[in-house]
Structure formats: C-alpha cells, structure tokens
Amino acid sequence: MLPHRLLGLLGLLVLCKGQAENKTEKSCDDFTDLNLSHCFLGTRLYVRLLLYTRSNLDCGLEINHHHLSSQPLLNLQRPTTFVIHGYRPTGAPPIWINHIIHLLAEQEDMNIIVVDWNRGAANLNYFTTVAYTREAAQNLTGFIMEMEEEGAALSSVHLIGVSLGAHLAGYVGANLKGKIGRITGLDPAGPLFASATPEERLDPSDAMFVDVLHTDMDSFGLRGAHGHIDFYANGGVDQPGCPKTIFSGKSYFVCDHQRSVFLFLCSLNRTCHLTGYPCASYTHFLDARCLQCEAFKPASCPVLGYDVSQWRDTLLRLGQTKVFFSTTGTLPYKKLSYRVDMVTWNQYLRWGVVYIRLHSGRNFTETRIDHKLLRFEQYTSTRLLAQFDEDLQHIQKISMRINTGNIIGPRYKIRLLRIRFTPLEHPDRPLMCRFDIIVEENMEVTFRPLPCTSQL
Template sequence: NVFLSLFVRICCLPSSAASESCDNFTDLNLTHCFIGTILYVRLLLYTRSNLECGRELSHHHLSSQPLFNLSRPTAFVIHGYRPTGAPPIWIDHLVHLLAEQEDMNIIVVDWNQGAANLNYYTAVLNTREAAQNLTGFILTMQEEGAPLSSVHLIGVSLGAHLAGFVGANLKGKIGRITGLDPAGPMFTSATPEERLDPSDAMFVDVLHTDMNSFGLRGAHGHIDFYANGGADQPGCPKTIFAGKSYFVCDHQRSVFLFLCSLNRTCSLTGYPCSSYSDYLEGRCLQCEAFKPAPCPVLGYDVSQWRDTLLKLGQTKVFFSTTATLPYKKLNYRVDMVTWNQYLRWGVVYIRLHSGRTFTEARIDHKLLRFEQYTSTRLLAQFDEDLQPVQKISMRISTGNVIGPRYKIRLLRIRFTPLDHPERPLMCRFDIIVEENMEVAFRPLPCNSNP
C-alpha cells in the first residue's frame, strides 16, 4: 500500500510539475581545482515567482524565457575566486533579500568553472573572458529593449573587478556597480582600466573590509565605505591557528554586512572623512554636504545619495561595527571642557547604565591631552543601545601607577546621540575626575546648570 501510494503521488502529478527541475549553481570540488577548470559561464535567473528554483538563461534567445521580464530592473550577482570549487554559502540568502527590495530579475553569474582553480592567476585571467561573455548578454538585453541604466552589477572580491570590466566594455553606461571588498592580489598596482573604478558605471559604490590582505586598498567608487577602517574586522581570528577562518573572515565580512543592510536589521551610517583616524577622533561626525538628507547609509538604498556624490566627487565614508549581527554600534559625540592644573595624557572609558545593565566604550586608539581650559571632542561607540540612560560613569586612565593621583576637572561634558537625533542631549557640569578612578553621575538636560 505504501509503495502504491507513493507511485500514485509521483505519476499523477501534473506534467509540468513532474518535469520541473531547477538549475543550480555549479558544485565542484578540490579535484577540479587541482586539475584546473576551463571557463564556462552560466546565467541563473531568479524572480519573485521562482525564488527557490533557478532557471538557466540562454545567452542569445531571451524571448524564449517567460520569467525574464526586460521591463523590470536586473541585478547580476557575480562571485569571486573559488579555491575549493564549492558554491558560495551566501548566494541563496542574497537572492532572497534582493527580491525583497523590489520586483526585479536577479541573475546569478555562475563562472565557477573558471574561478575554481588552485592557480589564482588563471582565475584573474578568466575575469576578462567572463566579462566579455556577460557584456554580450547585456547587449542582447539592450537590443531587446532593456535600458543599460536598469542594470545593477554586484561583484564580490574578484567579481567586483569582473563587473568593472563589463562596465568599461559598455562605456560606463551601466546603471550601478556595487563592489564588495574588491580583490587586492594582482590588482594593487593596477591602473583604473585594469580594475574597478568610478568610470565603469553611472554610479559605483564600494565596501572595504580586508584592505591589508585579500582586499584592495584605496578608493575605487563614487562612494567607498570603510568598515572599521577597511581592514581588520571585530570578531575575526587574529592568529593562523584558527584555520581557514583566519584567511577569509575579514574578506567575507563585506558580504555579511551587505546582507545585513538588505535585511533592514542594521542601518550602518557612514561618516564622510579623509581618514579613519580623523573619524575616530570625532572630527567627521556631521554631514553638512549631504543636507537636507542624512549621512549615507550602506546598502541597496545608497543610490538615493547618487546626485550629491556625483557633485562631490569620490567620497570616503567610515563606520564601526560590532562582531556579530546586527553589527550596529551606538554612536555618541562627547564634548568635554577640562580645567586642571597639570597636563595629563590618557585614554577614556565611558559606561552607560540602565538599571543593572551597562555598555562600555573604550576610546583608546590614542592618548588624549587634558590641560587647562581645553575643549576635547571624542567619538564614543557602544555595542548596545540602552534606554533610558540613568547613569553615566567614566574613567580617565593615564597609566600613572606611582606617585600622587592627579585630579582632572571637567567644567562640562555633553553627550550627543548621533544615531538618534530626536533624543535629548545629556550634560553634566563641574565634575572632578581622579585619574585611574571611576566617577559616576546622573546625566542632566543640557539646558540646566545646577
């Protein structure tokens, strides 16, 4: 009976369902990588009506593809070097999140046969040929009525440069290219024609997370986001004993930050600045050039700042993250006016308390100077958003372990919530801080001075 029931369920399916099969990303293994693979590009189409089942597109006969609607915008997802040949773990997640943004064609550019090779140089060479292939497909789209301005290329690592080559082939008329940590090896001394650059599309946005290893240093878009300075990412291993994660964690973080931004669970605001050190020192916490719009936010919607960015030229923006989802830090600008008899140097630790819970910011990237009647601005970044803030405690650590403890007088300290401008500023006036000792106080409205 069981076998009969199973036979009936299989054989009595509608013919379309019985014959339906999905086209999946090419799954290779280390054997293929040792032998080497010959480039072959597959284009897998996903739409809101077939998110769970990709359809491989013909490179030439687009009219025969009923799911491919050229009146919709089209996003191409382009992976990078695949040293093991396995499919990227993030592909399905990215496809689903892109479909949530708007009704679009999502095409996964599967060039795993060509990217899977132990010889990285071979994969780099294959990006040019793969770009020619993809360029031909997009030209066919254009011939059948799709405007180039409706095309968005999302390239990861080596895929970012592949996207740039496609854009250059099409004279920069592609609507947008997003580069997620463009590959650095073999591109560090490349000219703009030999890598991703702003002229490759009408709008180019780039995210950097691993510039000191697998990523590319510098600025390569109309806007470049630098997560935690663009190099070492929090939570990633610092020693080789962690194995594979030591090599890929920082580089892959670009994809996970982009996924998080698409999921709307993290709003990662970038602050325009000339350097990461200036950003950490609180010198770049306003977005005057972007008014009346706020500072640019990483992700799919960053294109709303396109016109402003095109006027400004290449813009660098910096932001900090936590080690885990939702990655967002809570930012406060802290302004202090000090009045102390002796010059002191130190680092600052600030805690926000709500009930029995607290979160701490360590401002220890450099020694700060505290002297008589000096204004000091700090950027304090907390891992949690505690509300309401009932108490604030702080410690100025000078490293002085012998001799008398000097006192630092704060005539005023003001906390400005950067991420929530609707929240009131918090102040306190005339506080005595003994070096290396924690002092706690209740914040007051800034218009009061007891």
C-alpha cells in the same frame, strides 16, 4: 469490496501516474558545485546565468544567452541585478548566494541573475582565474547587450561583484561605456590589482554610480578608493570578531574578506543601519574630527546598502568620497555612537585613555577610547567619539574613568566644567549634559545626566 488484484492494479496506476507527473515537473538549476579535485586539475571557463524572481526564489532557471523572448520569467521592463562571485579555490558554491537572492527580492520586484562562473573561478592557479575574468566579462557584456536590444534599459542594470567579481563587473561596465546604472563592489580583490590602472580594475567610470565596501585592504582586498563612494568598515582592514592567529584555520584567511558580504547582507535585511562619515582617514574619524555631514544636508550621512544610491547626485557633485564607520564583531554589527564634548580645567597637564559606561536599569554598555593618548589640560575643549556595542535607551547613569597610568605618587584630579553626549545616529533622542564634575585619575565617577539647556 474490490478484489486484491484490482486494488493492486489501481495502486500501480496511481504510482505510475505520480512518477509521470514528477518527470514532467521542471527541475531547478542550481549553482555549479565542484570540489578540490576540480581545483587541482583546473577548470575551463563556462558561464551560466541563473534567473530568480519573486515567483521562483527557491528554484533557479538557467537562461539561454540568446533568444531572451523565450524566457517567460525574464521581464525586461523590471530592473535587473546581477550577482557575481569571485575566486573559488575550493569549488564549493558561496554560502551566501541564497541569502542575497531572497534579500534582493525584498527590496523591489526585479530580475535577479546569479552569474555562475565557478567553472573558471575554481582553480588553484589564481593567475588563471584572473585571466578568465576578462573572458567572463565579454560573455556577460554580450548578454546585457541582448537585453538592451530586447528593450531593457542599461540604467536599470545593477551589478554586484564580490572580490574578483567586482573587477569582472568593472570590465562589463567599461565594455558598455559606463552606461550601466550601478556597480557595487564588495571588497574588490587586491592580489594582482594593487598597481593596476583604472582600465585594469573597477573604477568610477565603469557605471553611472559605483559604490565600494572595503574590509580587508591589508590582505585579499584592494587598497585605495575605487568608486563614487567608498565605505571603509573599521578602517577597511582588520574586522572585529575575526581570528587573529593562523591556528584558527581557513577562517583566519577569509574572515575579513568575507565580512564585506555579510555587512551588505545585513544592510539588505535592514537590521544594520551602518552610517558612513566622510573623512580623510579612519584615524581622523576615531579622533572625532569628522562626525558631521554638512555636504549632504538636508539629507543625512550616507548609509551602507542598497539604498545608498539616494545620495548619488550629491556624490557625483562631490567627486570620489571616502566614508568610515566602525562595527561590532557579530550581527547586527551596528555600534551606538555618541559625540562627547567636554571642557577640562585642571592644574596639571595629564595624558590618558577614557572609559565610559552607560547604564539603563540593570543593563550597561561600556567603551574604551584608547586608539591614542588623550590630552587633558587647563581650560581646553576636547571632542571624543564614544562607540558602544549595545544600543541602550533611557540612559539613567553615566560612569567615567580617565586612566593616566599613574601608579605611584599622588592622584591628580581633573575637573570637567562641562560635558555633553550627542547621539549621532538618533537625532530624536535627547542630548545629555552635566556640569562641574571632579574626576580623580584612575578612579571611576558616576553621575546622572541632565537635559542640555544650552549649547556647549
């Protein structure tokens, strides 16, 4: 039995040894966390580069802008992705930083470098922050040139810029004569850039491949097309699920703009398969005028996300391409889309909106096609885009109602000689058809779909 004093001494030695070991452990370098006082006083630009790899996903390592060979975790033979945030009016770190780091690491073995320019981006004076983007771009350009001198290929560099960060990425690409492999712009900032020339904002010449996602063009985002391919979620403006009134507070201002990041994160997680359809406008898309991707065959329509670069050669051949898609308001954002082709035969011309419900067992999902009044007349082919919030398989029944708004007088009947439902994103699923259905206006009719045996 050891004396109490000796036991106490041994305990003290163990404690001291543990403290010494903790002191020798490398601490993590975290994203700069500021507050509103910094924003009111203003911050001067200071750029930090935080490196993450598969071996240190939860512990960032700040990289010296020079002497890259002294950075053991930075392997310049691997591809490198830079994540560049935008304007930070509150000074707080972006809530999505850790998510994008982990999701990018799942795509392939790469260097992930978070460009932390929060000191500079955190200013109540937006004009000051915009001016800092040029200076930050010069800083990052110098670092990438150091990488190239150490053996990195510019073609393996990918810049992901959010809002103001998208233009910062564009400046870097322009400084490097467009030799960067790829730039992804997530809702590039609109204020002060609406009338900017291509040299003053992100544009397709800034990299070998530029893809852009728009979600808030009527407020904080930039209108127009600025990449080799531009994705427009819900037309690039109001996003479903976002507040419609100012009484919702901060979310009213930032929800649409931030949705670009969350859609991109969802695509990285591969839970969102968001297909974009080349079209002249969102209205034409909703009118079902462009639900095919003939120019992309034998491949499918382009899909938002990290893997969109597989369509790069086709997009470079086509020139600037605009693609449109719709989403739900919550994860996983994806809508189930059907092309609905029907031939009507009715004595009187009718105008109305269409309600369609799909049934699978006790479950059902419903859509309303009401972006404009639809025309139903004698022996006319009509094509609709029907988008549902839920993906139901093994459809057993379909309900349909044509609402003409007629509340007085006799109810007219609309005869559907043929109707066909084509699943757009699931070519493996069967086409559903039905022939000779009588629909009384404003009344629901339910029928069981049949396998299609002929082309309509």
